[in-house]
Amino acid sequence: MVAAVEHQTGEQIIEGVIHCTNPACQLEYPVIDGIPVIVPNIRQYLADNLFYLTLRSDLSPTLTSMLGDAAGPGTPFDSNRQYLSTYTWDAYGEYDPEEQEPQPGVSPGALKRCLKAGIELLPGTPEGPAIDLGCAVGGATFELALHTDGPVLGIDNNFSLLRLAQRVLQEQRVSYPRRRIGIVYDQREFPVPVTHAERIDFWACDALALPFADATFGLAVGLQLVDSVNSPTSLLEETARNLHSGGTMIMATPYDWSPAVTPLEGWIGGHSQRGPNSGAAEPLLRSLLTPEAHPQSVKGMQLTGEITDFPWHTRIHDRSIMHYRVHLVTAVSVE
Template identity: 40%
Template structure:
């Protein structure tokens, strides 16, 4: 955690904020700090007494910390120094679809797309080229109707972190990425703060190869672990929010939209991209935006309704220009990729939305 981001963004206790009392968090102790970067420490709330760990540079700012730690203990404590041969043996022993295999596949797909264009060993035929996320983000930023107000930027569901880096390069502003995936947040933190990327790139089946290379760092970029539907920030903290492939990965998309609107300053902008690839494992069926039979099947129409005046409005965001679509591809292995058509949506926290 960069101390500059902590002091500039002034995070609040996520549990107290949900209860209506946004109590600022304080640094209770710093156990490992290097060059204004806290690698290990504790954040505390004087309101409810909660303590939030900073682990490997990642502050964990979620309302129900005990549940998060229980659900993610494997990811938080797994070794990161396994040699390729040992990692392969463990993956084979636990089998396809096991915890280690699932992590490696997930990190392979997103680590490759976010950072493989910096990998000097990347060569040979591929079904797609890395950097899909960069190209989609560029379309979102180019499509903003107006320049966002002055202020920091929040990148929700930042994954392996490339969008955070691109946002700092494009805007020159302080940018914070948040994600709930511990493995991906670690890749992002290593890249943005440490200047290196290391991941196992999937070739096919259980066959992976280790990739490690340097990437540029940026003092304006940082990554924290936080929940998009319970953001640990006071109202009106950010000028711009971006979210790529987020809405169909949270348990309550409508609540996420309301939270984004809450933390944006008046006139703040929001740029979204989502393929509406609904999964019951990520989002309970009752909270899907569309994806059902009959009139409730059109996800795009329901998202537009959530971002418009009316009884279905999800908080303070209102559409600021017509939506668009673009292709999005995710690499699975040497011979396979997922191909999506993702919806691009732009909205703003307008005076009208504040009064409605």
């Protein structure tokens, strides 16, 4: 329930407060820069992300460069610019008139190409709302709206990335720091085509604890997310909970595990090479999405299709590109 509106543009709440309607809860959640922040531990999230929530975006490229030099590499300021550079280049670089291929055959849009490949595995147009889990700067969210008929929601924990996505939605322009080398960045700004804007929104949420009733969505997409959460099996279970009967999930992952993000015990493959799968990840994910094929098989989900090696690349800077081979799977919610 909207409890307070501090700043509004048209029907878009830019700043405000949302109250939980459960009488036993009555927690309040902020709307910041048009983004509702609805996470399990709101106080902890705001405290942990205060730097990003209050980070200025109105400084000139010259002063931003000075701040970057002063902060130096490895700082939150530097890491934030690196994330914005990498994700925004892939999501919107195809619209940048100044963009040139850094290497032959390497171009923006790996995210959209992977999403389109997943959608082509589906039997038809998904019915009902769609959710883009780990949406980052929103590239796949906008693409989803082209392939579905209902509302499309992008959710992520990274507020800086969500802020950029929301600005693209509202302004149909992107402005971001494109990393050249080291801590040298070039500010890029250009228009971006946005269609079906009235059906799209971006929220700050935890993909492992989505604030929705069971069976809300007809399609859930998580690209490069399985190996980026604390508990991959919990991600699959929470995604399944939110799908209505006949709803579909699309997941894609290179199984690029990091113990700083996912404890070893939570990895899907990548360990226990003496076991029946010799440490392979792909057969384990298949069994998790097949009824009764594994003790932890996700209830109500049935694997329907896959591409075992889909090419994906990520731009780091002018002289660095990271290449992946992602495992793309689709699964349907069954009774």
